[in-house]
Amino acid sequence: MSLPPWAIVTPERRAHIERVAALLDEWARAMGVPDAERARWLRAAWLHDALRDEPRSDELGHGPRAAARAAHEGESDRGVLDAVRYHTLGYVHWDDVGRMLYLADFLEPGRQLDHADRAALTARVPRERDAVLQEVARRRIEWVLRSGWQLMPATVGFWNSLASR
Numbered sequence: 001m002s003l004p005p006w007a008i009v010t011p012e013r014r015a016h017i018e019r020v021a022a023l024l025d026e027w028a029r030a031m032g033v034p035d036a037e038r039a040r041w042l043r044a045a046w047l048h049d050a051l052r053d054e055p056r057s058d059e060l061g062h063g064p065r066a067a068a069r070a071a072h073e074g075e076s077d078r079g080v081l082d083a084v085r086y087h088t089l090g091y092v093h094w095d096d097v098g099r100m101l102y103l104a105d106f107l108e109p110g111r112q113l114d115h116a117d118r119a120a121l122t123a124r125v126p127r128e129r130d131a132v133l134q135e136v137a138r139r140r141i142e143w144v145l146r147s148g149w150q151l152m153p154a155t156v157g158f159w160n161s162l163a164s165r
């Protein structure tokens, strides 16, 4: 599996996408998920930032555009498409694909912030997926709030679904 032929990514972005895919592959094997399910996680990884470096790309729009293009090119798995579409926001109706991609996008080892702390979270994912998911969502949302940006309704719904468990 690899980037789709229609991807528009810088070398740095490609390296990020490869790390996300590698991390999802590692977690899938550690968690013993079936090959078909692992393949869904990897398709979402390769697709999620495929249009991130288009000239008109932006933080909120690149997920929906990649999902629309993937659907146009024949991807029909609803969980994979929703994972890609909402990967920057969170989404209450995600199946495992969206949840795992959200984790991997944040925890992949190329990101510079809090390296040791992230490595510890990464190691916990196979056995404590939902607890780590809540922690990652909290950190991502704190970042949005500290930056003074709006919280999107999808993000609020996602957080509430995690917090009420």
Ligand SMILES: [Fe+2]
Pocket: 016, 020, 048, 049, 105
């Ligand atoms: Fe990403």
